[in-house]
Amino acid sequence: MTEALDVVEFLLTARVYDRHQDLDENDLPPAHRSALWGDDGVPRPPQTTEDATREATGVDNPWDAVSGLMFTDRDAFAGNVSLVDDDMAIDWYVERADADRVRDNPVLAFVFGDEFGVDYEAARDANRSVQADPQWIDGLLEEYFDEDDEEMLDLVEVRSPAEIEVTLDDIVLTEEQEEEMSKVAKAIEHRDYLATIGLSEIGKLLFVGPPGTGKTSTARGLAHQLDLPFVEVKLSMITSQYLGETAKNVEKVFEVAKRLSPCILFMDEFDFVATTRTGDEHNAIKRAVNTLLKSIDEVSLVNDDVLLIGATNHPDELDAAAWRRFDEILSFPRPDEQMRADIISLVTSEVDVADFEPAEIAAETDGLTGSDLRLVLREAVLDALVEDRTELTQDDLMAAIEDFEDRDHLRNLDTLEDALDEDHDGHDHADHDHPTPE
Ligand SMILES: Nc1ncnc2c1ncn2[C@@H]1O[C@H](COP(=O)(O)OP(=O)(O)OP(=O)(O)O)[C@@H](O)[C@H]1O
Ligand SMILES: [Mg+2]
Structure with missing residues (x-):
C-alpha cells in the first residue's frame, strides 16, 4: 500500500512539476530530484522511467506496485511509467496521503497545501536545496576543475550531506562542545537576521586538540545534522609536488564553497599555515598560503553562507x-x-559484551582518546574472532587495553627525548602515573 502511494506520489510530482513553470528544482524532494536529474537539471517533462521511479521511491518493482490502479500505464518499450488520468490519480492520492507527506514535498504542497493545511513556502524552506545533491556537486566540480587535475583532488574533497556517514550522535561531546554546536546551528539558521543587524564577524571556528579526539568527526557530524555539503581541505597538500597552480586552486576552493553554500568548509592541519609563513619555504607555497589567508578573510557565514572550521x-x-x-x-x-x-559504551553499542563494565574500562584508560578506544575495541573484536567468537567479554576488552598500552609504549620510545624533557619540566606524563584526586 505505501509502495503504491510512494510511486503515485512520484508520478504525480513529476506531472505537477511539468505543468507549473513557477516551480524549480528546489521544490522537488531530494530523492525525486536526483532520480529525475538529466545532464543539466531536471528536464520538462521529467522522464519517469521504471529505473528513475525505483531510485526515487526505493520500491523494487514500481510497476507491480501500481499496475492494478486504473489511472496508471507503462510503456514497456521506453520503460516509462506514467499517469493516464490525472484527476483520478489526484483523487486517489489526496484520499490516502497525510500532511507529513505533503510537507516533505514542496511540489505537492504547492497544489494541495491548502487541503492538508501545509504552507508551501515553509515546505520549500525545509526542503534540502539542490546545491546539496551529489549530482549538482559533481557537475560543479567538473565545471571548476579538470578531471585530471590530480593536485586539486588531493587538496579538496566535497561530500553531499547524503554521503556523510557520521552524525553528532556518534560522538561523545563535552558540554562546551555541545553548546558550541547548538550556537553554530542557531547562527546558521538565523544568518539573515545576523546580516540585518550587521553582525558579520561570526562563523569561523577553530577546533584545537590532540589527534583522535573527534575534530574531523564533529565537523562532519555537524554537516550531517545541518544537512549541508561538506568541503574538506587538507592544507598540507598545498606542498604537493605540483606547485605551480596551487594559489589559483586555493582560490577555486573558496569559489566552489561559495557556489555550494550554504556549506561547511573544513580546513584540516591548520597549523601548517603558520609554520610555512615563518619557515624558509618555496615561494609558490608562501603565495598559496597568503592566498589562503586572504580568502579566509573574505569569506563569511553571514554574507556567503559558508561556515569555516579549522582544525x-x-x-x-x-x-x-x-x-x-x-x-x-x-x-x-x-x-x-x-x-x-x-x-x-557508544562504540560497543552494536557488539555483544558479556559482563560489560564501562566504568572499569574508563578507569584503566587514562590518556587514551576516542580514536584509541576504537582501536582497543577493534583489537578485542579481532582477538575474539581468532577464537571463533563474536561475543566479547569484559576481559577481552581489558586485555586489549593492555596490548594497546604496550604498543603505545613502544611508539613512545621513539620520542624518548621529548618524554624526558617533559618529565623534567614536571608535567605531562607524570600525572598518568600519579593521579591526583579531583
Ligand atoms: N569523543 C569521541 N566520541 C566518539 N568517538 C570518537 C571521539 N573522539 C574520537 N572518536 C573516534 O575516533 C576516530 C578518529 O576521530 P577524528 O578523526 O574525528 O579525530 P581528529 O581529532 O580529527 O584527529 P586528527 O587530529 O588526527 O585529525 C573516529 O572514528 C571517531 O569516531
Ligand atoms: Mg582529523
Whole structure:
C-alpha cells in the first residue's frame, strides 16, 4: 500500500512539476530530484522511467506496485511509467496521503497545501536545496576543475550531506562542545537576521586538540545534522609536488564553497599555515598560503553562507595572525573518565559484551582518546574472532587495553627525548602515573 502511494506520489510530482513553470528544482524532494536529474537539471517533462521511479521511491518493482490502479500505464518499450488520468490519480492520492507527506514535498504542497493545511513556502524552506545533491556537486566540480587535475583532488574533497556517514550522535561531546554546536546551528539558521543587524564577524571556528579526539568527526557530524555539503581541505597538500597552480586552486576552493553554500568548509592541519609563513619555504607555497589567508578573510557565514572550521593538533605553532582569524576556539581535550566510559559504551553499542563494565574500562584508560578506544575495541573484536567468537567479554576488552598500552609504549620510545624533557619540566606524563584526586 505505501509502495503504491510512494510511486503515485512520484508520478504525480513529476506531472505537477511539468505543468507549473513557477516551480524549480528546489521544490522537488531530494530523492525525486536526483532520480529525475538529466545532464543539466531536471528536464520538462521529467522522464519517469521504471529505473528513475525505483531510485526515487526505493520500491523494487514500481510497476507491480501500481499496475492494478486504473489511472496508471507503462510503456514497456521506453520503460516509462506514467499517469493516464490525472484527476483520478489526484483523487486517489489526496484520499490516502497525510500532511507529513505533503510537507516533505514542496511540489505537492504547492497544489494541495491548502487541503492538508501545509504552507508551501515553509515546505520549500525545509526542503534540502539542490546545491546539496551529489549530482549538482559533481557537475560543479567538473565545471571548476579538470578531471585530471590530480593536485586539486588531493587538496579538496566535497561530500553531499547524503554521503556523510557520521552524525553528532556518534560522538561523545563535552558540554562546551555541545553548546558550541547548538550556537553554530542557531547562527546558521538565523544568518539573515545576523546580516540585518550587521553582525558579520561570526562563523569561523577553530577546533584545537590532540589527534583522535573527534575534530574531523564533529565537523562532519555537524554537516550531517545541518544537512549541508561538506568541503574538506587538507592544507598540507598545498606542498604537493605540483606547485605551480596551487594559489589559483586555493582560490577555486573558496569559489566552489561559495557556489555550494550554504556549506561547511573544513580546513584540516591548520597549523601548517603558520609554520610555512615563518619557515624558509618555496615561494609558490608562501603565495598559496597568503592566498589562503586572504580568502579566509573574505569569506563569511553571514554574507556567503559558508561556515569555516579549522582544525589543528598544534595550537602552539599558530601565530597571532592565524588565531585572529577565528572568532571561536573550541577545545577537543583528551576525554576524561566519564567521557571515556561514554565513548566505550557508544562504540560497543552494536557488539555483544558479556559482563560489560564501562566504568572499569574508563578507569584503566587514562590518556587514551576516542580514536584509541576504537582501536582497543577493534583489537578485542579481532582477538575474539581468532577464537571463533563474536561475543566479547569484559576481559577481552581489558586485555586489549593492555596490548594497546604496550604498543603505545613502544611508539613512545621513539620520542624518548621529548618524554624526558617533559618529565623534567614536571608535567605531562607524570600525572598518568600519579593521579591526583579531583
Ligand atoms: N569523543 C569521541 N566520541 C566518539 N568517538 C570518537 C571521539 N573522539 C574520537 N572518536 C573516534 O575516533 C576516530 C578518529 O576521530 P577524528 O578523526 O574525528 O579525530 P581528529 O581529532 O580529527 O584527529 P586528527 O587530529 O588526527 O585529525 C573516529 O572514528 C571517531 O569516531
Ligand atoms: Mg582529523
